[in-house]
Amino acid sequence: MPSTAPYCGRFAPSPTGALHFGSLIAAVACYLDARTNRGRWLVRMEDIDPPREVPGAADDILHTLEAFGFEWDDAVLYQSRRTAAYQAALEQLQQQGHTYPCGCSRKGIAQQGRPGVEGIIYPGTCRAGLPPEREARTTRLVTPNPPVGFMDKIQGKIEQSIAQEVGDFIIRRSDGLFAYQLAVVVDDAWQGVTHIVRGADLMHSTPRQLYLQRLLSHPAPGYAHLPLAVDAAGNKLSKQTGSLPIDRKTPLPALLAALRFLHQPLPDEQPASLQEFWQWAVANWDIKRAPRQQIQPMPLR
Ligand code: GLU
Numbered sequence: 039m040p041s042t043a044p045y046c047g048r049f050a051p052s053p054t055g056a057l058h059f060g061s062l063i064a065a066v067a068c069y070l071d072a073r074t075n076r077g078r079w080l081v082r083m084e085d086i087d088p089p090r091e092v093p094g095a096a097d098d099i100l101h102t103l104e105a106f107g108f109e110w111d112d113a114v115l116y117q118s119r120r121t122a123a124y125q126a127a128l129e130q131l132q133q134q135g136h137t138y139p140c141g142c143s144r145k146g147i148a149q150q151g152r153p154g155v156e157g158i159i160y161p162g163t164c165r166a167g168l169p170p171e172r173e174a175r176t177t178r179l180v181t182p183n184p185p186v187g188f189m190d191k192i193q194g195k196i197e198q199s200i201a202q203e204v205g206d207f208i209i210r211r212s213d214g215l216f217a218y219q220l221a222v223v224v225d226d227a228w229q230g231v232t233h234i235v236r237g238a239d240l241m242h243s244t245p246r247q248l249y250l251q252r253l254l255s256h257p258a259p260g261y262a263h264l265p266l267a268v269d270a271a272g273n274k275l276s277k278q279t280g281s282l283p284i285d286r287k288t289p290l291p292a293l294l295a296a297l298r299f300l301h302q303p304l305p306d307e308q309p310a311s312l313q314e315f316w317q318w319a320v321a322n323w324d325i326k327r328a329p330r331q332q333i334q335p336m337p338l339r
Contacts, residue, residue: 045077046232049103049110050222052084053095057102059292059336060237060267060274062284066296067264068235069108070323073316080229081110086117086124086221089213105286106293107312115229117221124216127224127254128177128209136180136253137209140164141172151205155198155242159205177210179250186245191262192328193238198245207246219246227256235325238263238332239274262325265334267299274333290315299334301327 047068051061072079081103083096100114131137142163151158160178168174181204187197198204209220226234226247241263251258266274284292290308293315297304303322309315 044232045072045075046080046230047072047077047235048080048082048226048229048231049108050082050084050225050236051099052087053091053099054087055092055095057099057284059284059295062106062292063267063296063299064235064237064264065103065106065108066293066319067262067300067325067328068233070319071233071235071262071325073320074323075233077233078111079109080112080115080231081108082115082117082225082229084117084218084221086216086218088215102284102286106289107316115225117225120221120225120228121216123224123228124221127220128216131179131209131250131253132177134253137177138165138180138206139168139174140176140178140206140208141168141174143175154205155203159203160207162206165206175212176208178206179209181206181246182249186249188244188248188258188261190241190244191235191260191325192330193241193263193332194330196241196244198242200245200249204242204246219243219250223247223250223254223256226259227251227254231259232257233260233262235262235264237266239266241332262328263332264300265329265331267336268333269336272333293319295336299336301329 049065049068051057069079081100085091085096147158147160150161150163153159163169164172164178165180181200183199183201185197185199187195190196207217207219209217211217244261248258268274289312294304297319302319302324305318309318
């Protein structure tokens with residue numbers, strides 16, 4: 039039975055390339071989960087990292103979503119227009135004493151830090167104050183030792199000691215840009231997002247986001263992390279590697295492949311229209327069927 043609690047989901051692509059099969063899976067899953075729960079569904083363009091962005095990709099992604107029959111509530115939120123909100127959150131964290139300026143270079147950290155779940159763990163060099171003659175480059179968050187945990191709807195119980203497995207992480211980068219971890223937490227709260235369904239590549243980020251939510255007094259949404267599609271060689275599909283953009287002219291085969299990938303039942307006959315596909319998919323969606331493994335080969339079409 040769909041729950042009657044208010045539900046707001048979102049799809050939050052970064053405009054680093056065209057939508058590919060991997061991101062389509064996330065879009066399909068979060069859309070169906072929202073609609074099955076009679077929830078709202080938002081699209082947020084995470085365009086806060088210009089060096090990694092591809093001109094025209096944001097519009098291209100939106101056109102593809104439209105051509106695939108996705109319908110979002112409210113206007114698309116662009117993170118590039120939310121700098122003042124990220125600045126306010128940064129100042130709040132600074133005033134509460136949770137941050138510190140860091141003068142370390144990437145190279146220095148690579149030499150001193152040990153590997154963690156996501157790159158090198160920052161060894162804490164500037165935690166007690168900037169060493170003499172070092173200038174601040176980034177702003178870091180002081181992280182807690184006790185594990186931060188959550189119950190993932192697909193993956194089960196997840197726990198992480200952020201201090202030991204990730205380290206004090208950057209919330210403002212050396213180029214002055216705000217980090218994804220901060221922006222995503224500020225916007226999920228501001229948009230009233232209650233349920234986050236996304237790829238398992240972001241699962242290691244969730245404890246950091248839960249911790250930031252706690253510090254900023256934001257409610258914690260529910261999380262579900264989907265398996266990631268990999269190619270035959272086991273490589274993650276990503277926009278950066280130019281993996282398989284999907285064809286706007288033939289959405290149905292890709293949509294059906296996404297359902298198959300997520301272990302959802304398939305209609306006996308190919309739906310006659312996108313509208314028929316979505317009606318069927320909403321009526322038959324069950325997130326609990328999504329496979330628990332964190333990577334899964336892409337289905338052959
Ligand atoms: N913008 C992120 C990406 O495209 C996703 C963020 C999220 O879902 O939290 O990988």
